[in-house]
Amino acid sequence: MQKITRRAMLGTSLALPALGVARMAWAQAGEVTISHYFTGDLGMNAFNAQVEKFTEATGITLRDSPVGHEDFKTDILVRAAGNSLPDVFSYWAGARVQFIADAGALHPIDDMWAAKGLDDVIARPVADSATIYNGQRYLVPMNYHYAGMFYNTKVMADIGMTEPPATWDDFLNLCEALKAAGITPVALGSRDRWPAQFWFDYLLLRTAGPDYRARLMAGDARYDDAEVAAAMAMWKDMFDRDLFAANANADDWTDAADKLARGEAAMTLMGTWITGYWNGNGLTPGEDYDFFEFPQITEGIPNAAVGPVDGLVIAHNAANMEGAEEFLAFMVSDAGVQAAWADAQGALSANVNVDPAAYNVVMQKAAATVAAAEAFAFNHDLATPPPVAEVGLSMFARFIDDPSQTGAILAQVAGDAAAAFDE
């Protein structure tokens, strides 16, 4: 009798973990698993509210595991490495999706796209730039953002700005006027590095143009080219003039946003998600803050808008492929979901059926600005492959720490980036 008990104990100790694994597999049946980075300031409640609408409409439930925005970048890789990707996950359109599409980790959605008639639903420029990789569609755009020069309206009114600066000289004059009035012209919180990239993106796009930048991002041009040096020289000139808030590398983007809200700084170059952050803190769009386009620098260069597209993709080995496709289609094509989501996120919808009147005044302006732009470019860390993006992001941080080293930094980055492209 005693022996049986012991054997039973040994058996049970081995069987219990196995049961746990079996239970996890069983729980997956009939529902769609999802991981996303829409947490905290980036709207978990809003996302869950939209998911509820999906469950009501289809009866399919979702089991989600949200991960903070910065941590998501590594978390999803860990899951991919462990071959345990969720059915659906959020991801940034551009070089990052390209990277995992190249790796064969994604399920193509061309059939679903055609069956659901998404060609008539998704705005053409976004659909063309964000959803197709290697000739196949892999992503649906949940929303997109536009990076503009956001400013404190009261501070700008006090300084006497009646219309946005049209040229680079106008912009520098405006900055000097602000400085003379004791206000920091530009706030920048680059602790997480990426907030600095919009400066590089716009300076390069406005001087060398979208075609050159696309070549740089693809590895067909080099970081020690004259074009890059010229853009960096303008950025350095701004630091030499002391136009940026001190210790940018010590702040994160919300610190910069707070400095603007408090009226200590006048402008910050940031994506439209900053509106969601400010609105959540009780600021009124149009009254407390507004934005203008990054000024023109070189005449005749096509006017490009910069921003990221947040998308949803399906893992190549999704357990519930049908439910996953259903979910993607519903989330982008339901105009009610898209309008509510864009509003909560401080984002723009790529769904053509979303009435622009549903946006607040600032977001309406952002939508019109992107619509009028001659090109839409992803920001640096989404436009170039991840290993190169890392090189670039560190370059921005190092440059901000000591702009006098620009030449040495570019020489080193040119080598590092070329090596990363050669892998």
Added chain:
Amino acid sequence: MNRQNRIWRTALLAAPLAVFGLFVVWPLMSSFYYSFTNWNGFNPNYDFVGFANFGKIVTDRLFLNATINTAIWMVAAIVLPTALGLGLALLLDRKLPGARFFKSVFYLPICLSAVIVGQIWIWIYQPDWGLLNTVLRHVTGAEHNWAWLARPNTALWSVIVAWSWQQTGLSMVIYLAGLTGIPGDLLEVCEIEGASPWQRLRRVVLPLLTPSTVVVVALSVINSLKGFDILYIMTGGGPFNSSDTLAMHMYNESFAKFRMGYGSAISVVLFLIAMVVIGLYFRQLRKVDRIYG
């Protein structure tokens, strides 16, 4: 030994061995395996590249930088908490008023997670309103807005200070326990024989504290090798890799640059370094055992 005992032993060992095998041995072997590949983490297909990843290590400027930082980190993480812990223990052992209160206060940080300690020190180091610069401003009367964690020449040391602040309490408690084991009459004899306080410390107290020192250094070595979380929270190896340690560099290469193969190669090197350090430590431990055993 009878059969039943053998079954018992196997049964009781099976579970911990399975856990150890699954969570330590298996990942370790996997790292060795992947260090010879060019796997990017996402792609199920990869090639064997022989020793190419290890060859790359030799020319990797960031690897050299991380190795130097790791050496600084390990030495500082062993010396600072040990020295500070000993100093505090000697002070508090003198039955000062409020000594028990201070013991608790100094021990408290070790009860906090590295994430919390990191966040506390991020606030202390904040350039505009952080405690450190505010104190400096008041004391010196001059403007101080140094961004301790965001400048390359202070980032690593700022994290080391935060780390030492947390670890010192543990060393202190171990030394305090060691001090209670030193007989009072022995110190009394020394005093009667005319030994100065310094001679008593140097010739009597410190040698008798050697077993405590062994424990303190052992814990410091182990903890410093594990010290990734606080660095990840406070600087993430930044700004621009200036506070990278090998563990941080491995993490960035693997997960930010999607170079799992190369990251695994770094982890193998880190593993070998850890083995050398632990080997040296065990050799010393055997010596101590022979003397005090």
